[in-house]
Amino acid sequence: MTVTEKWRWGPEQEEAFGKLKEVFTTELVLAAPDLDKEMRVEADVSDYATWGVLSMKCEDDRWRPVAFM
Numbered sequence: 001m002t003v004t005e006k007w008r009w010g011p012e013q014e015e016a017f018g019k020l021k022e023v024f025t026t027e028l029v030l031a032a033p034d035l036d037k038e039m040r041v042e043a044d045v046s047d048y049a050t051w052g053v054l055s056m057k058c059e060d061d062r063w064r065p066v067a068f069m
Contacts, residue, residue, distance in 0.1 A: 031056055031064035039066070 033039075033056060040063070043052040052069040 029065065030068075031058065031066050033066045 033054075038057040040055050040057075041052060042055065044050070050069075053065050054067040055063040056066050058064050
């Protein structure tokens with residue numbers, strides 16, 4: 001069964017967008033690359049956009065972004 005809901009932008013969405021915007025503009029997002037560490041590239045392409053992320057495996061075994069495209 002497929003349920004379709006009309007898209008809306010209300011106070012809840014505005015608040016979530018504001019929080020994301022603050023995190024992306026105030027927090028350090030990218031890790032400094034270390035060529036001795038394991039790296040991976042993730043990419044996707046569609047009719048509308050192309051994107052890619054270069055990530056590095058850090059000491060805590062978490063993958064952190066090094067570069068975005």
